[in-house]
Each structure stands twice: as C-alpha cells, then as structure tokens.
Amino acid sequence: MAEHFGRAGHSAKERGRRLSIRAYAILLAYVILGGLGAWFSWHWVHSNNVLVRYGSYILLCISLGVFIAGCLPVLNDKYDPETWLSAFDRGAKGEETVQRWLASLPDGYSVFHDIECAVGNLDHVVIGPTGVFVIETKSHSGQVDVDMNGRLVRNGRPFEKDLIKQSWREALWLRDWIQGRLGIEVRVYPLLVFSRAFVLVRRPVNGVTVLPGKWLVDHIVKRKPELTAERVQSIRSLLLELLVSGQVGGAVAGHGSE
Numbered sequence: 001m002a003e004h005f006g007r008a009g010h011s012a013k014e015r016g017r018r019l020s021i022r023a024y025a026i027l028l029a030y031v032i033l034g035g036l037g038a039w040f041s042w043h044w045v046h047s048n049n050v051l052v053r054y055g056s057y058i059l060l061c062i063s064l065g066v067f068i069a070g071c072l073p074v075l076n077d078k079y080d081p082e083t084w085l086s087a088f089d090r091g092a093k094g095e096e097t098v099q100r101w102l103a104s105l106p107d108g109y110s111v112f113h114d115i116e117c118a119v120g121n122l123d124h125v126v127i128g129p130t131g132v133f134v135i136e137t138k139s140h141s142g143q144v145d146v147d148m149n150g151r152l153v154r155n156g157r158p159f160e161k162d163l164i165k166q167s168w169r170e171a172l173w174l175r176d177w178i179q180g181r182l183g184i185e186v187r188v189y190p191l192l193v194f195s196r197a198f199v200l201v202r203r204p205v206n207g208v209t210v211l212p213g214k215w216l217v218d219h220i221v222k223r224k225p226e227l228t229a230e231r232v233q234s235i236r237s238l239l240l241e242l243l244v245s246g247q248v249g250g251a252v253a254g255h256g257s258e
Helices: 010-044 049-069 081-102 165-184 214-221 229-245
Strands: 003-005 110-117 120-128 133-137 144-145 152-154 190-196 211-213
Touching: 003 229, 010 049, 049 110, 081 110, 081 120, 081 133, 110 165, 110 229, 120 165, 120 214, 120 229, 133 165, 133 214, 165 190, 165 229, 190 214, 211 214
Parallel strands: 003 110, 133 190, 190 211
Antiparallel strands: 110 120, 120 133, 144 152
C-alpha cells in the first residue's frame, strides 16, 4: 500500500471558513454604518439650513444603500457567505474522495495531499516508479467534454477559469522546484481529475490528462516505469520537506478551491 502524507481538503475548508468569517464581519459593518448614517441623517432632514437638509437627504440615501448591501444575504441567497462556504466544502469533499481512490495505489508509491507552494495549492502529488504526478481535483458535476475549439467545457459551456493552464502552472512549478533543489531533470505529469462529473474526454487536452477519479490509479500504475528507487526516494524526501514547511517562495498555507 502506498504511503500517504497530509490531509486532503484541509486548505479548502480553512480558506472557506476564513472567507466566510471575513464576509460576515464586512456585512455586519455595513449594517451598523448604514443604520447609524440613516439615523443621523433622519434627524437632520428637518434642519432650517438648506445645505444641511439636502446633505442629509443625500447621506440618508447613501446610508440606506449601505444598510441594504449589508442585508443582501437575507434578501438573496447568492450573496450569503454560507453559499461560498458550501462551495469550498464541496471542493474539500472532492479532494477527500480522490484521496480514498489513491489509497489503492500499491507499495512503492507515496502520495502527498494539500501542499502549499509559490503558485497556490497542490491538491495531490504522487511519486512512484512510473513518475511524478500533480493532480488538480475538481468537484464539478455535469458532463465534461472538449468543444470544437479544443476548450474544456462543462455541459457545453467553458469553465469559469482555465483549468488546463492551472494544471500546467502547478506541474511546471514542481518540476522547476525539484530541479532547483536536486539538480536533476524530472518530468512532472499534470492530471486534471473530476470527482463527480461524467468525463467524456478521451485524449490529453493541451498536454493535460483529464480523468474521472475512478480511472486515476490505473492511469498511474499502468505507465512504463521511468524512475529508479533512489530517485523516487530523493523526490519523496523533498516533497515531505515541502509539505512540512507549509511555505515555499513566500507562499503561506491557506489556499484551496472547488
């Protein structure tokens, strides 16, 4: 059985919690400031001074707008921080699902979960005789395919961000970091894995392998061996150092996504 290090989804949950707390604090400040502004301006609207009276009307309108902005979660679920938090929770659950799939990797493989680095967060990194793999996990539902322009789409529409570019950015960073630390050239394979979606992609998209989670382990173990046991051990030790440090190149723990 493969060795596992780290906790999948931990950063996503933490970032969602922090953003939710920050959002609630901002909304509460809006409600308080808007309410106070409206209270003061209402007392000035009867002033005999024309400038003060008209100024109070302007302040009243602004204050009411700020107050309403603070009440948006009550008026529309779209602006409720709990909605954002649930998105991070879905992402974390997707990473946890992939962790369970990766548990079936055989001896000789090491799996690192939730690694912070200079380009954000690496959901999973697998190192073994068949190579080094960076796995970007997505928990989107629906049908994933490639359109006529070669773009990755979900239910016929492009994703909100370029997942292929994101996968390459993470893989290239890890490749360069290993080379800089060990002085060896190692190819790092970017994998984009969907934990819930129905994936129709059957070939790499701009060099990134797109997979449903259930195919992940087979894809890794059925490749040709390309790393010696000594090189696997060297990279494993380096990744363990990266995981434990929690920060490299100025990146501090605290990233995640759906």
